[in-house]
Amino acid sequence: MKKEQKLETFLIPRLRRISMWWRGRNQAYKDAQSYISIGEYQNGNPKMKAVYRCAECERQGIEGFYDRKDVQADHIIPVANLSGFTNWNEYIIGLFCEKDGFQIICQFHHDEKTLKETEKRLDKKRKT
Numbered sequence: 001m002k003k004e005q006k007l008e009t010f011l012i013p014r015l016r017r018i019s020m021w022w023r024g025r026n027q028a029y030k031d032a033q034s035y036i037s038i039g040e041y042q043n044g045n046p047k048m049k050a051v052y053r054c055a056e057c058e059r060q061g062i063e064g065f066y067d068r069k070d071v072q073a074d075h076i077i078p079v080a081n082l083s084g085f086t087n088w089n090e091y092i093i094g095l096f097c098e099k100d101g102f103q104i105i106c107q108f109h110h111d112e113k114t115l116k117e118t119e120k121r122l123d124k125k126r127k128t
Contacts, residue, residue: 028102056109
């Protein structure tokens with residue numbers, strides 16, 4: 001017998017994938033982007049490389065630039081609240097927020113923040 005699939009488990013990963021092209025998310029990346037010189041072309045013009053600043057590193061006074069593959073667009077207010085999934089309107093509004101709802105952070109800080117949020121959700125589940 002085939003296991004019944006819940007609507008949330010079907011739709012949430014697809015909505016997350018679609019959100020990768022959301023303008024607010026992409027604008028947050030643009031705002032965190034800087035260019036650094038990595039040398040010169042033969043004609044003397046500078047070779048520039050796009051890099052990204054981590055918002056959390058900056059808050060901690062750490063200056064660092066990261067390649068695009070090493071940063072994440074993080075929702076400042078988690079899409080899934082401590083109680084987990086509540087309703088579609090809340091989830092979609094949280095997922096497709098404007099650029100001010102995102103912060104670009106390095107993979108280390110993203111993993112750290114995600115772990116803390118997951119632990120809070122698990123603690124809340126255990127208490128209920």
